[in-house]
Amino acid sequence: MDEALVGELEAAIADIGALLVRVRKYRRGQTGDGATLLDEALALGDRARRLHRHDALDRAAARGLLTEAAALAARVQGLLSAVRAAAEYRAAVAAYATGDVAALAAALPAIFAGLEPVPRAPDLFYPLAWRRRGEPRPVAEIVAEVKRCRDEGVVAEGDDLAPGADPELPAVLLLGAAPPDEPVMLRFPSGACGEPVYRLADTGEFLVYAPRLRAPFTVLLRPTFETEDDEDTGAYPAWRAALAVALGAANVPVEEA
Structure with a gap:
């Protein structure tokens, strides 16, 4: 052999x-x-x-x-x-590029498998990475990211493997519930994300088809957070308190998850 x-x-x-x-x-x-x-x-x-x-x-x-x-x-x-x-795919790409919401909303379910239209989305959640190499990210860095999301919008993503999106039809992926293992996340209130919003039938995740999601949100912070690392657990309350103060100073609304 x-x-x-x-x-x-x-x-x-x-x-x-x-x-x-x-x-x-x-x-x-x-x-x-x-x-x-x-x-x-x-x-x-x-x-x-x-x-x-x-x-x-x-x-x-x-x-x-x-x-x-x-x-x-x-x-x-x-x-x-x-x-x-295919003509329907190229038409969807053109509608995406020009912001033709109605044409895009009509085209997407015929292109991607497992998309369910959502006439009015519930509260949707976007977790933020809060650690890097096992350490909490600097508070100023988190605040800067939140301000970019507020001022410039959450940037859509789409690669060849992601369900419901691709490089020419990227989307912002949001969750329908606040994940218990994420201590920092953006919460977009029901109906705030506009259209078109779709739900992935296989995963329950939500997709917003826009180059940038510009919508009002609040930052959810968990009051406590348990990890497998006792050192992280002990450091979290002080880090969270500093983040809450810094977000407030940046006029970003904060609430407890």
Whole structure:
């Protein structure tokens, strides 16, 4: 058995899996050709594992599977390119760029899988990173970030793997409940985020499709916070008190979570 060739095959199959994650967040990736490609990828992986388990994955078999994997990856990439070249996708990108809320709201559910329209969103939450390398971030740094969110808006994000968004249709991801393990977060009151707002059916997370979310919010601070690190737990009350004072001085409304 050629271990280098086996490693190459494993990497090729993993690459197909990553491509499928990218394409299956779109509706076209869930049905038709997308469903067929998923079935073929699973079958290819099963065959490779079965041959490996029975010590039958010789050089010839591995090269044959590599050829199949390359062809399958090209087909998945082709479907992904077709999705992003489709008229409905390009229309959504144009609507996003021009701020045509009505056109964008109508287009999004036909593009991304698992999007549920939310006519009026509940209170939504945006956790802020409060530690770096295991240490609390400087209070001034947190306050500066909050002020940027207030003055410039929360910046949308979208990558190839994120469900419901991508680099051309980024969104601000918000939570429908204040997470218990996050001590600092922004709370956007019900209805404040405008449109279009959608809920991801699989995760319950909310997406606001705008380059920047400019909406009123308050900062929620947990009065106490428990971590696995006793030292962090002891330092939190003083850090929280200093942050609350600094946010108040910056005219940022604060409330207890």
